Amino acid sequence: xxxxxxxxxxxxxxxxxxxxxxxxxxxxxxxxxxxxxxxxxxxxxxxxxxxxxxxxxxxxxxxxxxxxxxxxxxxxxxxxxxxxxx
Numbered sequence: 001x002x003x004x005x006x007x008x009x010x011x012x013x014x015x016x017x018x019x020x021x022x023x024x025x026x027x028x029x030x031x032x033x034x035x036x037x038x039x040x041x042x043x044x045x046x047x048x049x050x051x052x053x054x055x056x057x058x059x060x061x062x063x064x065x066x067x068x069x070x071x072x073x074x075x076x077x078x079x080x081x082x083x084x085x086x
Contacts, residue, residue, distance in 0.1 A: 061085055 059065060066081035 059085055 063085050064082035065085055066079040067083065069076060069078060069080050072078065
């Protein structure tokens with residue numbers, strides 16, 4: 001049969017464990033927030049570069065292009081087309 005002393009000791013251990021878990025959780029969340037900010041900046045920077053690359057595309061309207069057929073059988077041609085860019 002547990003004595004009152006062991007029950008009280010168990011409660012304090014549980015309280016300490018909760019405090020430690022709370023500290024770990026807060027440090028985890030702060031690190032997660034820093035990571036999210038870092039990746040958000042990275043994505044925004046990448047989007048700017050992508051938009052600049054799309055504006056200087058080597059293919060213009062009115063040209064004919066061929067599209068590569070990646071899923072094909074042995075008798076099919078490697079490219080499909082020509083298609084007119086609109």
